[in-house]
Structures are given as structure tokens and as C-alpha cells.
Amino acid sequence: MQGRLDTYIETVQSANSLDELQGRIKDLRNVFDVEHVVYHSINSLGQQYASHTYTPEWETYYFAENFERIDPVVQGCLRRFHPVDWRRLDWSGKAARDFLGEAVDAGVGHQGFSVPIRGPSGQFALFTISDRRSDAVWEKYTEAHVRDVILAAHFINQKALEIERGSDEADVAKLSPREVDALTMLAMGYNRAQASESLSISEHTLRVYIESARSKLGAANTTHAIAKALTLGLVIV
Amino acid sequence: MLRYIYGDELHSFPKLRDTMFRDRAWQFKERLNWEVKIDAHGFERDSYDDMNPLYAIWEKADGRHGGSMRFLPTTAETMVNDHFLDLTDGVPIQSPFIWECTRFCLSENAEARVSAMLMLAALEVGLNFHLTDLVGVFDARMVRIYRRLGWEPTVLGTQGEGRDAISVGLWDCAADLRGNLLSRAGVSAEVAQHWFDRTFGRAASPAPLALVG
Numbered sequence: 001m002q003g004r005l006d007t008y009i010e011t012v013q014s015a016n017s018l019d020e021l022q023g024r025i026k027d028l029r030n031v032f033d034v035e036h037v038v039y040h041s042i043n044s045l046g047q048q049y050a051s052h053t054y055t056p057e058w059e060t061y062y063f064a065e066n067f068e069r070i071d072p073v074v075q076g077c078l079r080r081f082h083p084v085d086w087r088r089l090d091w092s093g094k095a096a097r098d099f100l101g102e103a104v105d106a107g108v109g110h111q112g113f114s115v116p117i118r119g120p121s122g123q124f125a126l127f128t129i130s131d132r133r134s135d136a137v138w139e140k141y142t143e144a145h146v147r148d149v150i151l152a153a154h155f156i157n158q159k160a161l162e163i164e165r166g167s168d169e170a171d172v173a174k175l176s177p178r179e180v181d182a183l184t185m186l187a188m189g190y191n192r193a194q195a196s197e198s199l200s201i202s203e204h205t206l207r208v209y210i211e212s213a214r215s216k217l218g219a220a221n222t223t224h225a226i227a228k229a230l231t232l233g234l235v236i237v
Numbered sequence: 238m239l240r241y242i243y244g245d246e247l248h249s250f251p252k253l254r255d256t257m258f259r260d261r262a263w264q265f266k267e268r269l270n271w272e273v274k275i276d277a278h279g280f281e282r283d284s285y286d287d288m289n290p291l292y293a294i295w296e297k298a299d300g301r302h303g304g305s306m307r308f309l310p311t312t313a314e315t316m317v318n319d320h321f322l323d324l325t326d327g328v329p330i331q332s333p334f335i336w337e338c339t340r341f342c343l344s345e346n347a348e349a350r351v352s353a354m355l356m357l358a359a360l361e362v363g364l365n366f367h368l369t370d371l372v373g374v375f376d377a378r379m380v381r382i383y384r385r386l387g388w389e390p391t392v393l394g395t396q397g398e399g400r401d402a403i404s405v406g407l408w409d410c411a412a413d414l415r416g417n418l419l420s421r422a423g424v425s426a427e428v429a430q431h432w433f434d435r436t437f438g439r440a441a442s443p444a445p446l447a448l449v450g
Contacts (some may be wrong), residue, residue, distance in 0.1 A: 013324065081310045081313075088438030118310050119313055120314065148335075150367060154312065176329065177327060178325070178326040208335065208370055211335065212329070212332055216246045
């Protein structure tokens with residue numbers, strides 16, 4: 001999975017239109033080996049963008065019935081920022097159970113994991129994977145892959161925001177000098193102990209600076225972050 | 238008991254909410270003399286309280302605030318990134334795996350175990366939500382407390398000196414810290430889990446398995 005997600009993130013870097021990204025988001029179904037993937041974003045102006053693998057019929061029906069008002073996933077994630085396994089949501093009400101019955105009939109998995117994202121300036125997005133694995137299998141699955149799901153959710157969100165802004169230059173330019181220093185040391189082949197010593201910071205601090213840079217660059221991992229920083233000319237060795 | 242409450246649900250706990258914001262006024266303004274604003278109600282509230290943060294609050298037996306802290310994701314605006322960049326080497330700390338934890342507050346005459354309870358809450362949040370680290374702002378008197386609890390932050394930077402020092406630090410979220418914090422807080426793993434699940438739900442099958450087909 002880790003390798004597959006890394007490759008995925010590297011290929012999706014080049015997506016430069018929201019239409020193209022829409023298709024790439026659907027590819028995550030194969031990357032994660034799940035039945036469905038959903039990404040839905042609402043910016044501070046209320047503009048929405050969505051991509052999902054459900055049937056168009058279910059989408060139409062869902063909005064016609066205003067299911068977002070009873071959908072425990074929407075109710076449990078809106079205005080929140082902690083990731084949630086659907087099994088932890090409140091499905092006890094009759095409306096919620098009836099809704100789930102219809103959803104499952106329409107091909108939605110009865111299992112799911114959702115990652116609400118709070119972005120800058122009031123942006124909000126929700127990324128979900130859903131599947132039909134049994135409880136026991138799903139538990140093992142999420143334990144093994146939760147980090148990747150969170151990583152993918154934020155990567156897609158960042159990519160969508162970049163495309164919306166029209167350029168990724170603005171954000172990339174925001175790498176601070178210290179983050180550039182940290183990536184430069186690693187690009188030069190120093191290990192973390194040597195890099196942190198050279199920069200007179202602890203290894204813990206170095207790890208967090210690198211993670212911060214990775215996140216800003218929308219990179220899958222440290223190696224990828226270094227490669228991207230080199231390509232963009234942010235790091236020169 | 239420990240409660241985990243998002244800002245938009247504080248209205249369901251008016252006594253807890255009001256005593257928390259008043260205790261914050263006492264701690265941050267009167268005791269520490271930080272540059273914080275106190276409103277007409279005597280509350281210390283800032284713009285980050287308006288961003289619907291997640292609070293971990295120790296509720297005393299009488300329903301009043303015993304101690305609290307505030308969490309925000311670093312993918313959106315945070316206090317550290319907006320106001321303390323000079324203490325983080327100029328690095329805006331931003332990651333889906335790092336949340337900000339600020340406004341660590343203890344009520345006047347709080348029992349000794351309340352600080353352990355709050356740090357336990359921070360660790361529960363970190364472990365359950367797959368965080369690698371928490372980043373936070375803290376005052377000099379906290380250094381000794383964190384050390385005593387066995388969960389010391391890595392200090393990124395400090396301004397001021399002695400009792401007036403304010404630092405930004407990183408807490409590594411590691412599962413092996415839990416046992417020690419549980420015992421210092423004087424609470425069992427089961428009860429701590431129960432408090433957490435009461436807000437965030439217990440893992441249960443969402444529907445009758447018949448639906449699976």
C-alpha cells in the first residue's frame with residue numbers, strides 16, 4: 001500500500017485541472033482496494049467541489065432527499081477535524097438506520113472511514129473511503145492503513161486548493177529558510193543525526209521541520225519532498 | 238471527569254464553559270500577566286476560541302472547571318503559526334499529523350493530579366487521532382510539571398526570562414507514555430477510554446449485519 005500511495009501521489013502531482021483531479025481521485029479506489037472513495041470540499045465562499053465513485057443515481061437521490069441532514073457521517077464530521085471510523089458514529093436513530101439501509105442497497109459500503117479537513121480561511125473538506133469488509137477485517141484494514149488514508153485525504157485537498165488558486169507557486173514559496181536548510185542537509189546525503197547537529201537542533205525538531213516541509217510541498221514522503229524541493233529550485237546542493 | 242468538547246457544543250455545558258473562561262482569565266491575566274483580553278463577563282477568550290477548537294476539560298464533582306486545554310489542527314490557522322514564529326526558527330508548523338495544543342489552564346487550588354489528567358487527555362487525543370506530535374505554547378512554571386509527569390516537550394524556542402519565560406514546544410505522542418500518565422492521574426485505562434468514547438463514539442457495528450447481505 002505505502003508504495004502504491006507514494007507512486008499515486010507522485011503521478012497526481014502533475015494534475016492541473018479540477019476535471020483531471022476528479023478522475024484521479026476515483027483512482028484511489030484501486031490504491032486503497034476499497035469499494036468507494038469520496039472527496040467533497042466547501043471553500044469559504046461556499047463553492048463546492050466533489051468527486052466520488054458512487055452511482056449518479058445515488059448522488060441525485062441523496063441530494064433530492066436532503067440526506068445530508070440525517071447522514072451520520074456528515075453530521076459527525078461537519079465543523080469537526082478528527083478522523084472517524086463510521087462504527088463510532090451514532091446510527092441508533094430510525095432515520096439514520098433507514099438511510100444506511102438505502103445507502104447499502106445503492107452500493108455504499110456499510111463500513112467507512114472519514115477524514116474531515118479544516119483548511120485555511122474557513123475551507124472544509126471531507127474525504128471518505130467505504131467498503132463491505134466485515135467488522136473484524138475492516139478493523140485490521142484501518143489499523144494498517146489509517147495513516148495513508150489521512151495522508152491521501154490531505155494530499156487531495158491540498159491539490160484541489162492549489163488548482164483552484166491557479167498556481168502552486170504561492171504556497172511553495174512559503175517554505176521557511178529553516179525548512180529549506182533541513183531538506184538541503186538531507187539532499188546532501190546527511191543522515192538525521194548529522195543534519196540536526198549541523199543545524200544545532202534536536203532530531204525531534206528536525207523531524208517536525210521536515211514533516212512540515214513535506215506537508216507544504218504535498219509530498220508523499222521525505223524522499224519525495226527532497227526531490228520536489230530540488231525540482232522547484234527551493235533546495236540547491 | 239474528563240470531557241472532550243468542541244467549541245460549538247460548549248453551550249450544553251454553561252457552568253463548565255463559564256468557569257473555564259473565568260479560570261483562564263485568572264491564570265493568564267492575573268497570575269501570569271500575559272497580554273490577553275478579558276471580556277465584560279470576565280472571560281479570557283481569544284480569536285482561536287471562535288474557530289471551533291476541541292477542548293479537553295477536567296470537570297470537578299460540582300460541575301465546575303478544574304483544568305483545560307485547547308486543540309486546533311495545524312492545517313488551518315493556529316496561534317503558534319500566527320504569533321510565535323520567532324520561537325520556531327520561523328517555521329510555520331503544518332501537518333495533518335500535528336495539532337496545536339494551547340491554553341493549558343489549571344483552576345485555583347486544582348488537585349495535583351489534574352495536570353496529569355490533562356496531559357493524559359492530550360495523549361489520548363494524539364493516539365486516537367493518529368498524531369505524531371502536539372505543538373504548544375507554555376510558561377516557565379509548566380516545565381517542572383511536564384518533567385514530573387514524564388512527558389517533557391522538545392523546546393523549539395523561548396522568549397523572556399525566569400518566571401516570565403514563554404516557550405514553544407513539541408510533544409511526541411508515544412503509546413508507551415500512557416501507563417505512567419494513567420497512574421499519575423489516578424485513573425484506569427478503562428475509565429479513561431470510557432470518557433473518550435462518550436464524546437467520540439465507541440467502535441460498534443453501524444447497523445444490523447443483515448444489511449451486509
